[in-house]
Amino acid sequence: MDIGRQAVAPPFTGERAGCPKRMVFGPCGGVRDGGGCEMAEHPCVFLDPPLPHWTAAVRTAPAPVPGSLLDSAGAGPVVLADLSVRPFDAGSLRRVVQVLAPVSDGLLAGEHQNRPDFPPTMLAAEVLAAGGRPWTTLACRDRNRQVLEQELAGLAALGVDGVLCVTGDGRGPGVRPGVSSVFDLDGTRLTALATEAGLTAAVPESPDSPPQALRPARVAEKQRAGAQLCVLNHVGNPQRLTRFVAVARAAGATIPFLAAVAVYTDERSARVLQRFPGLHLDDAAVERVLSAPDPVAAGIAAAVAEARALLAIPGVVGVNLSGLASDRGEETAAAVKADVAVRVKDEVA
Numbered sequence: 001m002d003i004g005r006q007a008v009a010p011p012f013t014g015e016r017a018g019c020p021k022r023m024v025f026g027p028c029g030g031v032r033d034g035g036g037c038e039m040a041e042h043p044c045v046f047l048d049p050p051l052p053h054w055t056a057a058v059r060t061a062p063a064p065v066p067g068s069l070l071d072s073a074g075a076g077p078v079v080l081a082d083l084s085v086r087p088f089d090a091g092s093l094r095r096v097v098q099v100l101a102p103v104s105d106g107l108l109a110g111e112h113q114n115r116p117d118f119p120p121t122m123l124a125a126e127v128l129a130a131g132g133r134p135w136t137t138l139a140c141r142d143r144n145r146q147v148l149e150q151e152l153a154g155l156a157a158l159g160v161d162g163v164l165c166v167t168g169d170g171r172g173p174g175v176r177p178g179v180s181s182v183f184d185l186d187g188t189r190l191t192a193l194a195t196e197a198g199l200t201a202a203v204p205e206s207p208d209s210p211p212q213a214l215r216p217a218r219v220a221e222k223q224r225a226g227a228q229l230c231v232l233n234h235v236g237n238p239q240r241l242t243r244f245v246a247v248a249r250a251a252g253a254t255i256p257f258l259a260a261v262a263v264y265t266d267e268r269s270a271r272v273l274q275r276f277p278g279l280h281l282d283d284a285a286v287e288r289v290l291s292a293p294d295p296v297a298a299g300i301a302a303a304v305a306e307a308r309a310l311l312a313i314p315g316v317v318g319v320n321l322s323g324l325a326s327d328r329g330e331e332t333a334a335a336v337k338a339d340v341a342v343r344v345k346d347e348v349a
Contacts, residue, residue, distance in 0.1 A: 018045040021141075021167055021181075025052055025188035025221060027214075028167050029206035029233055029278045038277055039170035047211045054188065054224040059196050061228050068133060068161035069106035069318065070200060070229055073256055077311050077348045078105040078318035079341045080135060080231070080258055083127070085330050087117040090126055092330055097130035099334040103341040106161055107132045108231075108320065111139040113171040121154035133161050135202065138190065141168030145184040152197040162200035164231060165190040188225050195226030202229040207244040208236060209278035216248035223255050231320055234260045234279040238309040245315040256317040259310035263337055264289065265299035269324040282306075296326075296336065303340045308347060319344065 015022040020039040027046035030038035037044050064070035069078045081104040086092040100107055109123045117123065120136045127134040138151055155163055167187040171179070185193070187203060194201040203222040205215055219230050230253070235241045245257055262281050264270035270286050273279065285302050292298035307319045321340055325333035 015186075016045050018042065020170065020183075021186065022183040023167060023186040025054070025186050025218070025225075027209075027211065028169075028186075029204055029209055030169055030276075031206075031210045032277045033210070035210045044210065046214075049214060051214055051218065051221070054221045056192070056225075058192050058224070058226045061195050061226050062198050062200060064200055064228070065159065065161045068200070069135070070162065070256075072105055073317040077344070078258075079344060080104065080106045080108050080318060080320045081337050081341060082320065082322050083107050083109050084324055084333050085117075087115050090118075093123070093126050094130040096330055096334040097127055097132040099331065099338050100341070101130065101132040103338050103345070104321075105133070105318070106135045108135045108164065109137055111137045111141075111166070111168065113141065113169050114175045116142075120151050121158065124155055124158050124160050128158065128160075135162045135164055136160055137164040137166060138194070139166050139168030140183050140185045140187065140190055141171070141181050143184075144182050148185065148190060149193065149197075152194055152199060156197045156199050160199070162202050162229065163194050164202045164204065165194050165227075166204055188222050191222055191225045191227050200229070201227050202231050203227040204231050204233060206233040206278040207241060208233070208280045216244055216253070217251040219248045219255070220252040223253050228255055229258065230255055231258045232260055234262055234273065234281055234322065236280040236282060238306075238313060241310060241316070242313050245313055249315060257313075257315050258318045258320045259307075259313070259316045260322045261303050261307045261310065261319045261340070263299065263303045263321050263323045263325040263340055265296040265325060265336055266290070266327045268327040269299075269333075273323050299325075300336060300339050300343070304343045304347065307340070307344045311344075311348060 027044050031044045035043045081100045085096050124134040124136045165187045191201045289298040321337045325336040
């Protein structure tokens with residue numbers, strides 16, 4: 001690993017005035033309905049065009065890791081499952097991985113502003129040791145650029161399947177008061193560093209978050225920075241996602257998309273998803289699940305039906321099983337996601 005190569009300064013260091021996340025390539029995915037900033041009492045400063053264009057040269061993206069989710073996507077739909085585990089609990093992580101790894105093409109380790117956990121490189125090593133294929137989320141919120149470079153070097157040395165490069169959600173009021181947020185970089189510039197480190201870089205996008213008209217072109221800009229996969233946030237219906245992918249393609253984005261499938265089987269696992277800015281669920285479907293005689297069976301069926309509809313969209317190569325899935329503990333939640341994964345793969349086989 002050539003650490004010196006990572007130290008090259010990412011371009012475009014002038015953040016947009018007024019952005020609390022110091023973003024150059026905004027907007028983030030957390031813009032509220034109506035256009036409000038996620039972290040401040042003013043409109044998002046990226047609501048109006050034009051948005052910045054990526055013009056810097058980037059190292060050629062590496063080939064996907066053999067057998068990885070991205071490598072397998074050409075042969076049929078793939079499943080990426082969110083890892084929901086007890087923080088700082090290696091035993092919980094191993095048990096969840098052992099449930100999900102046999103039925104998933106990749107496991108996504110998240111980074112949450114209110115649930116700190118082991119460092120990303122350590123999480124990835126634990127997932128690998130338990131038999132899983134990690135996709136590691138790396139957020140700019142809590143790390144300066146030097147620490148981000150260290151994590152990228154560690155992830156590359158481990159040989160992870162990929163890294164999801166995100167700016168990071170803002171820390172909520174009352175969550176770790178006195179702890180600063182860093183935001184030396186945003187997700188797009190982190191993507192360029194990840195590619196420079198020889199990693200397969202994935203990026204997020206939120207089709208239903210304002211400014212909706214500008215977001216498809218952002219995928220093309222992220223691809224120019226080195227992204228090889230786009231992991232989408234939840235949308236209200238498949239028709240909306242179909243339009244988004246088509247417009248992104250017209251803007252020059254050729255990378256494949258993973259569509260988010262909401263997995264919930266009780267009140268808490270549904271409401272957690274509904275309160276996040278920048279994403280939308282089918283509210284009627286949520287209420288049908290929660291009012292069903294057997295909400296677990298109904299939730300699994302709803303997730304499989306959503307996956308089936310999203311996989312029919314041209315450009316969507318797989319799904320991300322997202323959400324808590326269950327309020328009855330991490331291992332129960334993993335079993336729910338595993339059931340969904342098996343049924344999705346059986347239906348498309």
